[in-house]
Amino acid sequence: MEFVEFSEVSETTKTSSLPQGHEWTVQVPAGSKLTVIVKYGIAEILGTELANDVPYTFQGVIVNIYAIERSMIEWKCLEELEPKVSENKSYHAYIYNLNFALERLRLSSFNGPRVLIVGNASTGKSSLAQMLCSYALKIRHYQPLLVNLNPQDGVFSLPGSITATPISELLDVESSIWGQSITTGATKLHNKQPLVKNYGLENIRDNRPLYLSTITQLASGVQQRLKNDPIVRRSGVIIDTPKLSHLDTEDWSEVGHMIEQFDINAIVVCAESDDLAIELSEVFRTKIGSIVRIPPPGSIIAIDDIMRRALQRVQIREYFYGTTETVLSPYTMGAGFEELTVFRPRNISEYGEDKKDVDLTVFDKIEVNSSNLQHAIIAITNISRKESQDKLNTASIIGYGLITEVNDSKKKLRVLLPVPSRIPDRAMILTEYRYLE
Amino acid sequence: MSSEDGSNALEEFKTTLDGLTFNSRPIITTLTQLAEEHMSLAQEFVGLIENRLEKCVPSQKLFTFYVMDSICKNAGSPYTIYFSKNLHKLFRKTYLLVDNQTRTKMISMFKTWMVPLPAGDLMFDHSSLNSIENFLIKASALHQKSATPPAIQQHTAHNGPAGSNITVKSLLSDIDKLALITQSKLVSTPDDAKLQAKVAILKQLRQELQKERLAPEFLSQVHQQLKQIFAQEHQQQQQQQQQQQLPLQNNSQFLPPSSQGSVNNDMSRGSLQANGNNGSMFGGSLQFNAPFLNQLTNSNRLNKLSSLVNMLREKELLHEPGEASITTLAAKLEPEFDSSKTVQLPSYSLLQDILGDLEAQRQTQNLDILNASVLQLSQQFVLNDNHPITEKLVHFLYRAKPNKCSICGKRFGNTLEEKELEIQHLDWHFRVNKKIKGIQSNTTTSTKVIQSRNWYLDENQWADFKEEDIIATDIDTGAAEQQPTFANNREDSTDAIYTKLRNKYIVVPDYATDMKFQCPICTESTYGKYDEDLGEWIWSNCVQVGDKFFHATCYYEAAKSQQSNTSSSPSFQNLQLDLGIFNELLQ
Ligand SMILES: [Zn+2]
Numbered sequence A: 001m002e003f004v005e006f007s008e009v010s011e012t013t014k015t016s017s018l019p020q021g022h023e024w025t026v027q028v029p030a031g032s033k034l035t036v037i038v039k040y041g042i043a044e045i046l047g048t049e050l051a052n053d054v055p056y057t058f059q060g061v062i063v064n065i066y067a068i069e070r071s072m073i074e075w076k077c078l079e080e081l082e083p084k085v086s087e088n089k090s091y092h093a094y095i096y097n098l099n100f101a102l103e104r105l106r107l108s109s110f111n112g113p114r115v116l117i118v119g120n121a122s123t124g125k126s127s128l129a130q131m132l133c134s135y136a137l138k139i140r141h142y143q144p145l146l147v148n149l150n151p152q153d154g155v156f157s158l159p160g161s162i163t164a165t166p167i168s169e170l171l172d173v174e175s176s177i178w179g180q181s182i183t184t185g186a187t188k189l190h191n192k193q194p195l196v197k198n199y200g201l202e203n204i205r206d207n208r209p210l211y212l213s214t215i216t217q218l219a220s221g222v223q224q225r226l227k228n229d230p231i232v233r234r235s236g237v238i239i240d241t242p243k244l245s246h247l248d249t250e251d252w253s254e255v256g257h258m259i260e261q262f263d264i265n266a267i268v269v270c271a272e273s274d275d276l277a278i279e280l281s282e283v284f285r286t287k288i289g290s291i292v293r294i295p296p297p298g299s300i301i302a303i304d305d306i307m308r309r310a311l312q313r314v315q316i317r318e319y320f321y322g323t324t325e326t327v328l329s330p331y332t333m334g335a336g337f338e339e340l341t342v343f344r345p346r347n348i349s350e351y352g353e354d355k356k357d358v359d360l361t362v363f364d365k366i367e368v369n370s371s372n373l374q375h376a377i378i379a380i381t382n383i384s385r386k387e388s389q390d391k392l393n394t395a396s397i398i399g400y401g402l403i404t405e406v407n408d409s410k411k412k413l414r415v416l417l418p419v420p421s422r423i424p425d426r427a428m429i430l431t432e433y434r435y436l437e
Numbered sequence B: 001m002s003s004e005d006g007s008n009a010l011e012e013f014k015t016t017l018d019g020l021t022f023n024s025r026p027i028i029t030t031l032t033q034l035a036e037e038h039m040s041l042a043q044e045f046v047g048l049i050e051n052r053l054e055k056c057v058p059s060q061k062l063f064t065f066y067v068m069d070s071i072c073k074n075a076g077s078p079y080t081i082y083f084s085k086n087l088h089k090l091f092r093k094t095y096l097l098v099d100n101q102t103r104t105k106m107i108s109m110f111k112t113w114m115v116p117l118p119a120g121d122l123m124f125d126h127s128s129l130n131s132i133e134n135f136l137i138k139a140s141a142l143h144q145k146s147a148t149p150p151a152i153q154q155h156t157a158h159n160g161p162a163g164s165n166i167t168v169k170s171l172l173s174d175i176d177k178l179a180l181i182t183q184s185k186l187v188s189t190p191d192d193a194k195l196q197a198k199v200a201i202l203k204q205l206r207q208e209l210q211k212e213r214l215a216p217e218f219l220s221q222v223h224q225q226l227k228q229i230f231a232q233e234h235q236q237q238q239q240q241q242q243q244q245q246l247p248l249q250n251n252s253q254f255l256p257p258s259s260q261g262s263v264n265n266d267m268s269r270g271s272l273q274a275n276g277n278n279g280s281m282f283g284g285s286l287q288f289n290a291p292f293l294n295q296l297t298n299s300n301r302l303n304k305l306s307s308l309v310n311m312l313r314e315k316e317l318l319h320e321p322g323e324a325s326i327t328t329l330a331a332k333l334e335p336e337f338d339s340s341k342t343v344q345l346p347s348y349s350l351l352q353d354i355l356g357d358l359e360a361q362r363q364t365q366n367l368d369i370l371n372a373s374v375l376q377l378s379q380q381f382v383l384n385d386n387h388p389i390t391e392k393l394v395h396f397l398y399r400a401k402p403n404k405c406s407i408c409g410k411r412f413g414n415t416l417e418e419k420e421l422e423i424q425h426l427d428w429h430f431r432v433n434k435k436i437k438g439i440q441s442n443t444t445t446s447t448k449v450i451q452s453r454n455w456y457l458d459e460n461q462w463a464d465f466k467e468e469d470i471i472a473t474d475i476d477t478g479a480a481e482q483q484p485t486f487a488n489n490r491e492d493s494t495d496a497i498y499t500k501l502r503n504k505y506i507v508v509p510d511y512a513t514d515m516k517f518q519c520p521i522c523t524e525s526t527y528g529k530y531d532e533d534l535g536e537w538i539w540s541n542c543v544q545v546g547d548k549f550f551h552a553t554c555y556y557e558a559a560k561s562q563q564s565n566t567s568s569s570p571s572f573q574n575l576q577l578d579l580g581i582f583n584e585l586l587q
């Protein structure tokens, strides 16, 4: 007999007993903090098993705790939360099947599976990518390469970027960006080392050519790494993508480009019905070995625009300041206007009739002033300020800065940098993201 | 009455109340008398009692309620008015915190409040009492799910529907056999903590079985679990024997697999199926099911009866109590007294862990992913919510590696290699922890380690990067020092130096009334901030040279550029830079 118990221990600490196969889902509003302790049992967050009797804290994110075995969790939050508990065994069984099928592919070849995950909004794409990576770590010491092609999400980096990151150790379930990239000190979990490319605009439709070329750039780094690194190559590549409504679903130009650039051999479609999988298999029949559909989990919390923005703020904050577990100290640097060279990606909405003749992959140099830069997130490239600007198209991103203050009359500004250093002598790219501290 | 009298009475009341750590009639009487004699202090007394109800340990809360009860019944208004205000909240909170025995006593007390006073009215405010009653009705509904009157309990113990002939005696003999096997294993590996725990549990289970009268269904579940463990033990033992015998007696005849059944029969007296589920890869129960364990949880000890109650309810053998009401609640809780006196079984989690680990090892024996051709990346295989092979393989992700890191949850197996990895892993945690918490001392200050994010690698650096640099456990906590920064700037922005510089601070001097200093190099003003650890206001990233304060980073850069005699920016030129301080900064 399984029923969910709910009992109040005191006004703030609550306990929930989760029967096996049940998922506990809650959205923690930005600004409030949820602390969860697994008192007993095996419980995991998106494939990462939680330690018992260790407090985990979450801020401004959605939390999914799945009970592998009957578990008891204790949680507290100053704000009134309404966790949802739902039976979710079947969904997880599908993921396990998928994982072990991938596992077998890893065992039987030196080239691991290269999986593209596609689907509409709120179908569990990112969670699936995270679970597949986490499970891959568990049996053997694999290092699956996690690729995030959704520029509205930040994975080991800020929204605006797309990234590729070998997952060689546990993901950080408390982090809004899945864990910390390399820091100067000690962190509770192992750091990750992402390759970061910048798209910088909020919407893919505003500059599809730039999005495609950014993918090409990321993929070229990935292919090079896979060539050099037999462990990552064998572990395979898991690619998360933007929701379908942001992509061209008539000619499937972006999906086709991703398949080509990353040598995709399997597609996982997150969808309620078979239609999408059928259409994709018709379009990409010749290129793709397997297309598998996974129905979305029942426990999903749809992310609307407001939540997306709140989550992006949390991610930006975490990039500079870290988490409660790993506190980072960013560095504010003053600089004269003349010390910065800033470019801006083009945006198709700004062009009229002559749209077709414009090369949208070109960056325009912009004037350093408050109307352009106030509160802006800027991507710092690895390209020297003095170098020719067409190198920007192949630039890697070494980090992001936040312009906190611009004084037009003194021609001075202040930049928040993640790293304690002077303002790098590098070309910078303005993103569409703003952050007011 | 003078105010001194008042404060004396208050003091006396408080001291006496603090002494109420046991159920003492004299203390309660004294407090009631004080309350009667000093009506003007009613509000203060009520405050003290409420405060104690909030703060004292749960086991003493009831006595404090008794004081309140006594004062209200003897002194009446205004105490009853004051207490009415928070009564519901305090009652509810206390009820949730105390054990069932105390709960019953609280309910008895509550029942007396529902009896009208001689004047015809109730002692406390009606709305307050109503909300307590509603609360108790809800609480009693919860109890109903698990509790059952003692009469029925006895009845079923004799005519249990399970109707099997499993007896405590037969189980005891099973346990003894299993204990024997486990102990003999322990002889060869005396340090095995799992085995030790297993022996201890078997022992405890034995005691428990002797002590308590248990429902037949419960017995049969214990029996099933024992059977499984037994089969597994037997199989392992057999394998070992075979391995040992193999080189010695090539011709000796091995027992056919079916003979394992005879062992089962031997231990289980007929009522069991003979197919121990140790044979085929796909056969048998795949998921360790824990009803037996559920029954052993301390928090839910009455659960072991709940399934029985449900069964009886279905057959309409159970008398259903009428509308849940306060007067029946106490009776419902009573059976719990007896069970709460019995010795506690090992915690649910310990049992779940040990039996789960054993099960996982059993399930994953000889499992080979590569040869399992059913594992296809196909729609047909993936959309299958209970494929037997997956249900076995899942153990690989969890309990097949039984040693779970208590810090991060990562699992390690039992092989030598895995044990070695586990040791390295724990060692890594230890070093990281020390570094996170640690105090780093340098020449002038000792501060907490401050860290920042590093720059990302560029494409070429990343393509050549090896994860080993991050995850190798023998490296000193990650890659701070070896971490490449972007090439051109490597020289002047070595992160370690900057971290060190920013750790420099100056305690804000008393004469700095505006709490800020202006760095002569960058001309920025920095305000003091309060450092919790030091308990002082400080300027961070600050260094004092003579009577001037600089940003340590600015000073460092300026001094460095002057030292290397490169083009120094005009603003630096009129500064007398002390290279001695520059060197000290780097230490
Ligand atoms: Zn660990």
Ligand SMILES: [Zn+2]
Pocket: B519, B520, B521, B522, B523, B524, B550, B551, B554, B555
């Ligand atoms: Zn300065």
